[in-house]
Amino acid sequence: DAKTTQPNSMESNEEEPVHLPCNHSTISGTDYIHWYRQLPSQGPEYVIHGLTSNVNNRMASLAIAEDRKSSTLILHRATLRDAAVYYCILRDGSNFGNEKLTFGTGTRLTIIP
Amino acid sequence: NAGVTQTPKFRILKIGQSMTLQCAQDMNHNYMYWYRQDPGMGLKLIYYSVGAGITDKGEVPNGYNVSRSTTEDFPLRLELAAPSQTSVYFCASSWTGGGSYEQYFGPGTRLTVT
Numbered sequence: 286d287a288k289t290t291q292p293n294s295m296e297s298n299e300e301e302p303v304h305l306p307c308n309h310s311t312i313s314g315t316d317y318i319h320w321y322r323q324l325p326s327q328g329p330e331y332v333i334h335g336l337t338s339n340v341n342n343r344m345a346s347l348a349i350a351e352d353r354k355s356s357t358l359i360l361h362r363a364t365l366r367d368a369a370v371y372y373c374i375l376r377d378g379s380n381f382g383n384e385k386l387t388f389g390t391g392t393r394l395t396i397i398p
Numbered sequence: 399n400a401g402v403t404q405t406p407k408f409r410i411l412k413i414g415q416s417m418t419l420q421c422a423q424d425m426n427h428n429y430m431y432w433y434r435q436d437p438g439m440g441l442k443l444i445y446y447s448v449g450a451g452i453t454d455k456g457e458v459p460n461g462y463n464v465s466r467s468t469t470e471d472f473p474l475r476l477e478l479a480a481p482s483q484t485s486v487y488f489c490a491s492s493w494t495g496g497g498s499y500e501q502y503f504g505p506g507t508r509l510t511v512t
Binding site: 319334372 | 402429433438439440441442443446456457488490492494499500501502503504505506
């Protein structure tokens with residue numbers, strides 16, 4: 286499985302944008318980029334995913350580099366509730382119905398009031 | 399919808415005991431999963447199921463068994479509990495028909511084996 290590399294931790298001020306980076310230099314053409322986050326003492330929750338183009342939803346934006354070797358999750362205006370561990374995950378889309386996810390250790394995001 | 403529910407929330411087992419972790423979903427999802435999360439680590443896939451009657455091993459299946467007799471339920475069985483199975487267990491489900499590939503997670507079961 287292609288691997289991802291994320292910083293162990295990041296800090297950001299409340300109400301400011303946050304850019305969470307992820308490197309995936311061995312990504313294949315059929316790998317989707319997924320982001321999940323895990324709030325304290327909870328199960329992970331889906332944030333966003335993409336293949337080649339940038340994606341936006343109500344929670345965040347995903348910016349994917351042109352060569353797809355890196356991506357950035359953007360929280361436009363961080364709140365205290367966004368403090369969590371963020372996981373960048375590659376999912377192999379070459380097999381129909383393959384939804385297995387491999388979680389790394391993620392980035393622990395701390396929001397400073 | 400209740401989403402994905404798990405019982406119990408907490409459990410302490412003695413070495414060698416057995417137990418079943420329950421997981422249910424009411425979203426009519428075809429896929430279901432069991433993960434474990436050790437302290438400070440990411441989640442590791444134990445078993446998954448693509449539909450009733452079909453299960454397959456994940457990354458760390460040893461010491462566990464699963465069954466899927468209905469779409470809604472996916473219990474995880476621990477036989478002969480060992481301290482290495484001390485972990486937080488998460489159940490998840492997803493629907494492959496819509497193309498979103500979003501997995502929905504339950505709140506977890508915290509298991510301690512002493």
